Amino acid sequence: MPLVQRGPGDKSDSRYCGVESGFEDDVAHLLASNLSAGFDFMVFPLIEPNYRPSLHKVDHGGDFVLPVSGSDLILSPSQWSSHVVGKISSWIDLDSVDEVLRLDSEITLKQEIAWASHLSLQACILPSPRGAHCGNYARCINQILQGLNNMQLWLRIPLEKSDPDVDDNTSENSGHLGGGRVIDAWEMWNTFRLLCEHHCQLSLALDIFRSSLPSANSLGRWFGEPVRAAIVHTNSFLTNAKGFPCLSKPHQKLMTGFFNHSVQIILSGKLQRKVPPVSSEHLGADHDGNCFEVMPSDPLRPYLNYIGCLYQKMGPLPEQERFELNYRDFLQSPLQPLMDNLEAQTYETFEKDTVKYSQYQRAVHKALLDRIPDEKASSVITVLMVVGAGRGPLVRASLQAAEETGRKLKVYAVEKNPNAVVTLHSLIKIEGWENLVTVVSSDMRCWDAPEKADILVSELLGSFGDNELSPECLDGAQRFLKPDGISIPSSYTSFIQPVTASRLYNDVRSHKDMQHFETAYVVKLHRVARLAPSQPVFTFVHPNNSTEKGNQRYKKMLFEIPSDTGSTLVHGFAGYFDATLYKDVHLGIEPSTATPNMFSWFAIFFPLRSPIYLPSGSPLGVHFWRCCGATKVWYEWCITAPTPSPIHNSNGRSYWVGL
């Protein structure tokens, strides 16, 4: 039974909660009692922990039977598959110096995975590597991954750094590192997944213990990694004043992070402290708003209830988030509105973005007030041209601004898409704007305007600002702007920031070609770790008074990752824009200044062909070019520090925007 839903239609994986248990002969009873306690699934060892292949060498007669925890006649295949995550024997150590143990480990590991595949389990949890050296373990898992059905392998990784001074009595389950050295657990994961070449069936289960948590920046890295489950040990819970389990504020925040990134919780461990007996079973809350349950039927039930409460406390998803749910981490090719004509449906979707058009309306409003003093309001007619008018939303916004300010407006609506022009004519008739608006069916770059404009209004920006060729279009339109005329927008800047995004990387990689790695994608970023504040890339100002310079650009950037982050892997760059429409009226999606409640733009994602490993403290040197040819515009990008990458998309061979 899922945790209490956050709202209608909650489909997140993180509404499920599991429980970890030891080896048990009577798995049918074990499962039944845990399901009735409210857990959705169980994690337990598939094979008896004392089994060692080398001790069974004499059995050549073929009468040897694997000592499994229950066959597919004890639990039905569908029970195995929907309620059990297999736990691979934690004694295995493929990097031991003891060769017999190493060979026993390899045989057992392969037998257990084969058995789990036979049961159609959705996932198995692999024990944590014993230390920094995991080459042979990774080799063996990599071999298994090459021929695996669609089962996932979740590598267990302790969330915090190992702390050899703390007495660790949870060693069997802990996955804590041996050898007493402090190793960043992320490094261990990174080594393992690089050796296994980012295999999409290799993911992560994070172990959360009682110890204090790493910094927020360090934790943040995991949100770009394929974390499927967080195994929360009962010893990480505190006890509140009434004797019920609760989590510290940082742990709560981490749980919320997991919930928001579709990570499932698995409870592990024993009841840490007796819960006070209360007369009737019901949920309550103490004066801090912490949830608890009175009189548990199962020793772990209070912990489960607490997790359920935390989940419910997040409340339903905001409407915009719900609308964007299906777009999360889904890569789309950017629009090519200059080469392709948009469809009516696309126009309609974008026109619904009221926040965007009210910003435009504010900008025109201010520009009209600045340009025409009150005393000339009734005598002077301002010529306003909407270039790229589409189906007319900017015409409407401009006319509304004129009405608000009492200024007189003559509007030209210039549109190159002949289909949209049909709609424009129809709109003007419906609205009775015949005397105010002239429709021009032409590409703004070659239109021979009958007069010059005071104000040029356009909405030609893509997720990366100039990527839909706004600069080229507006340079073309500038011919018919008065020397002191105003362009709305007056300037725009693109931004990038390095991200860990293993899911996006694997999606790009699934195409198995270079082209997809040299393409930018529009995407609603979700399972992504943003590693450093974004930095400006290219800026364009309109009207453009330095026509000699052209619209090619080159920008060199150095990103410093916050020092408490640790090492990271950079899969590419998230890109954004911010535009100044007029003076203080801006519009944008750059995270630190993003216009709220605007849905017209997702971010853009520039991938790297090989993810870059960034050791802790190393700056990341990034170069971006905007190149212009006779028929197309394209970006090239590369890394020069810590180690150079190839230059991506040379000559726009993979990705370009047609002029």
Added chain:
Amino acid sequence: MPLVQRGPGDKSDSRYCGVESGFEDDVAHLLASNLSAGFDFMVFPLIEPNYRPSLHKVDHGGDFVLPVSGSDLILSPSQWSSHVVGKISSWIDLDSVDEVLRLDSEITLKQEIAWASHLSLQACILPSPRGAHCGNYARCINQILQGLNNMQLWLRIPLEKSDPDVDDNTSENSGHLGGGRVIDAWEMWNTFRLLCEHHCQLSLALDIFRSSLPSANSLGRWFGEPVRAAIVHTNSFLTNAKGFPCLSKPHQKLMTGFFNHSVQIILSGKLQRKVPPVSSEHLGADHDGNCFEVMPSDPLRPYLNYIGCLYQKMGPLPEQERFELNYRDFLQSPLQPLMDNLEAQTYETFEKDTVKYSQYQRAVHKALLDRIPDEKASSVITVLMVVGAGRGPLVRASLQAAEETGRKLKVYAVEKNPNAVVTLHSLIKIEGWENLVTVVSSDMRCWDAPEKADILVSELLGSFGDNELSPECLDGAQRFLKPDGISIPSSYTSFIQPVTASRLYNDVRSHKDMQHFETAYVVKLHRVARLAPSQPVFTFVHPNNSTEKGNQRYKKMLFEIPSDTGSTLVHGFAGYFDATLYKDVHLGIEPSTATPNMFSWFAIFFPLRSPIYLPSGSPLGVHFWRCCGATKVWYEWCITAPTPSPIHNSNGRSYWVGL
């Protein structure tokens, strides 16, 4: 006219010598005088050095002509193509902070390359990057490389580190780094070529100045890089007692290294000191054996003569080297003698390796003396089985050893190739060995021997020792070896060492698939830099008394690159073997202990899918596995330090040896 030849059939590129000159209007005269002075080709600027595109902006009329140093009517296309290497304007600076200079540089660079392509030049020399930052320069070159005809671009790189304290008056030609910082020139090259993705038309011209040379290890790196030319400046010459130019011993050694790696010399600079006048033109030698020429006709002639003498002093190539000339850096798939039957020609070639068989003869000789005391020599018959007898060379060697020692031998010649068996029968008849040798047409792994052997002799080793499955074959043959019997070889070990081998890497890459990167190749290594002493990998001992262990192996190695090498790029591993035939009689190709004058084995090369950058002082962590399946044996390999690579050849998906 080439330098004096080293011997008959000298076809090396390095027998050509060129000369660098400044911009000159009268290129016809310039070329004629330099050819007559004995140079083979010239390097000079293609365009007038004062040309700047931004100064010609006004010329829109189409009457602008590039100020070239001479058209294809002044020199014929074939003269341009066979005698001229273009020199790209050295003022260009694509990473300048001055945007006008940057844009001028890009335009000029593209114009000059286009002009050089028009002239069908074989190569152009690109000016050295100005410093560590060369991102925009590399981007521009990379764009050019995408569409280039088959012209080569030689990036000029100063050989030594920049030394800001030395007064540098050769700056125009020097390519010395600006900014006064000490940068390892190799790093500059490495950054540039990584950004240009190892493009096979991007290679190197090294500048050699008067300053002292880097260490031998540091210089050695270049022999694995695509160095096409060494530009030797006259200021790097000393003057000998008689007033003639000569080079220091380290410089001489470097020149020899270049000659041996097909690098051409280009002389540059002015006469440094007046050469004493002598009556008649002839070559002489001073008492140190240094060569010089008397009365030069051209100011640079004494330098050219000196270079020619150095070249000639190397003498002709040894016979074995000449035989192997056509195999240099040529990748071959290893033999699969177990799956495939060798051809008569292959047998014949290998049988010519007299050194190899005399080592076997010595081994059998010693084994017979150890096994049979003199007093039993005539009474005891030793049973010797040659397993994998081929066309009989080991049968012959064994019989000769028996004759030398006076021991009696009964020989079984076991061979699985039925065609070779025909030859064996024929050999026995011809040699009259009918009473001594029994031919067995069978696979040694399944032969039912009529008696047990005292000595088992085999030659099943590949370049990497066990890679032709000697262990599996001999384990199978061990059934019919007496408990105290002897195997010749008694053991063998494989070795690897990390190498820089840009040529091999590019050859593997040209297949554009993963399979070729996960395959080992037999290859005569030539343009390769060996970065660290080799280390042992897998050892097999015969007879094998620990049958439980099996023939799978796992070895973890850590290579330390000598600290004076600097940073390097590792393209893969050179592999070798060494075998103990019997006691102190060994056979092998591991460089430090290689058996001289043996030609049966080239090295083996294990590539890496992505070359690994190894910062100065970083150790290289390498893992090799020998994996055994039911029908095949294969290797897997990976890097774990400094950064993990994917595990190569998982499950033998790309490369395996059939059982």
